[in-house]
Amino acid sequence: AQSVTQLDSQVPVFEEAPVELRCNYSSSVSVYLFWYVQYPNQGLQLLLKYLSGSTLVKGINGFEAEFNKSQTSFHLRKPSVHISDTAEYFCAVSVGGAQKLVFGQGTRLTINP
Amino acid sequence: DTGVSQDPRHKITKRGQNVTFRCDPISEHNRLYWYRQTLGQGPEFLTYFQNEAQLEKSRLLSDRFSAERPKGSFSTLEIQRTEQGDSAMYLCASSHSPGTGSAGGYTFGSGTRLTVV
Numbered sequence: 001a002q003s004v005t006q007l008d009s010q011v012p013v014f015e016e017a018p019v020e021l022r023c024n025y026s027s028s029v030s031v032y033l034f035w036y037v038q039y040p041n042q043g044l045q046l047l048l049k050y051l052s053g054s055t056l057v058k059g060i061n062g063f064e065a066e067f068n069k070s071q072t073s074f075h076l077r078k079p080s081v082h083i084s085d086t087a088e089y090f091c092a093v094s095v096g097g098a099q100k101l102v103f104g105q106g107t108r109l110t111i112n113p
Numbered sequence: 114d115t116g117v118s119q120d121p122r123h124k125i126t127k128r129g130q131n132v133t134f135r136c137d138p139i140s141e142h143n144r145l146y147w148y149r150q151t152l153g154q155g156p157e158f159l160t161y162f163q164n165e166a167q168l169e170k171s172r173l174l175s176d177r178f179s180a181e182r183p184k185g186s187f188s189t190l191e192i193q194r195t196e197q198g199d200s201a202m203y204l205c206a207s208s209h210s211p212g213t214g215s216a217g218g219y220t221f222g223s224g225t226r227l228t229v230v
Contacts, residue, residue, distance in 0.1 A: 004155075036221075043117075043204055043221035044156070090155050099208065100146065100169070101219065103155030 002027045002095050006104035013081055014112050021076040021107045023091030032094035033074045034101065035065055039087045047089075050074065061085070086111045117222035119205050125228045126195055133191045134225045138207030145188050146219070147180055148204040149173065156204055162188060163210055195229045202226050 007022040025031065032051050036044040048059025055067040065076045074091060088108050092101040118137040126132050138145045143164050148156035159178070160170045164185035174180075177195075182188040192199055203226075206219040 041223075041226070043119075043223045044206075044219075045221070046219065092155070099144070100158045100161060101148075101156070102158070105153070105155050 002031065002093050002102050004091050004093050004102055004104035006089075006091055006107050008107050009105065010108045010110065012110045012112060015083055016080045018079050019077065019081050019085075019109065021089050021091075021109065023074045023076065023104060025072050025074065025091070025093045027072075027093060032099075033065075033067060034092045034094065035059065035063070035074075035076050036090045036092060036103075037061075037087050038090065038106075044090065047076070081109075081111050083111050083113065085109060117205055117207050117220050119203075119222035119225050121225055122223065123226050123228075125230060128197060128229055129194055131191065131193045132195060132227065133189055134203055134205075134227075136188045136190070136205030136207075136222060138187070138205070139220055140186075142207035142209055142220070143185065144208045144210050145182055146206045146208070147188070147190055148206065150202040150204055150224070151200075159190075192227075195227075197229045200227055200229045 003026045005024045013019045034049045035047040037047050038044050047063050048057045050057045050067045058064045063078050067074050088106045090106050091104040120135045146161040147159040150156040158171050159174050160180050162182040165182050177193045180190045202224040204224045206221045208219045
């Protein structure tokens with residue numbers, strides 16, 4: 001069965017510093033991988049997705065992620081964060097024809113001034 | 114199109130009461146999904162529809178839960194005899210079916226937060 005592990009439950013960083021949110025997945029078949037962001041009391045917004053092709057994927061709000069098949073990882077990065085990036089971030093893998101998403105437990109990103 | 118709409122945004126109910134939530138998906142999306150998110154956790158899959166057909170249900174969906182999507186448009190999720198453990202955010206999402214070049218292109222609604230007291 002597919003699963004997703006987000007290695008850090010909380011990540012505090014200073015404004016304008018770089019950040020990396022880590023995600024590892026397990027799957028016996030090819031997968032689609034996603035990062036979503038959730039602001040307080042809101043639904044999830046898609047940041048970026050990997051379906052195939054280039055392993056470096058660029059998303060919205062200056063985020064990017066790199067798919068590493070050998071390490072089964074899909075880490076999210078941003079070179080310089082802003083206060084507005086404070087949110088919960090979820091990594092997810094898409095499963096089978098149903099395309100249902102299996103989510104990690106989330107990483108809370110807190111930006112300090 | 115204004116995206117995926119969910120109603121109500123918040124619901125407080127007494128234990129044992131029945132509740133019903135509504136989801137209006139993006140009109141051209143033929144797939145509709147329900148997820149449940151408890152505090153501090155990622156969303157968990159509950160069920161999904163392709164058009165009006167309910168194609169899969171999670172083991173999380175006990176007999177007290179039922180979902181419908183009449184005519185393949187909006188969907189309702191009903192919880193009967195609510196329990197305190199049902200307190201969660203219920204998220205709806207819609208997408209195109211595979212093969213339409215939009216793999217994984219979910220659009221989520223803002224969710225319905227249920228509190229059972």
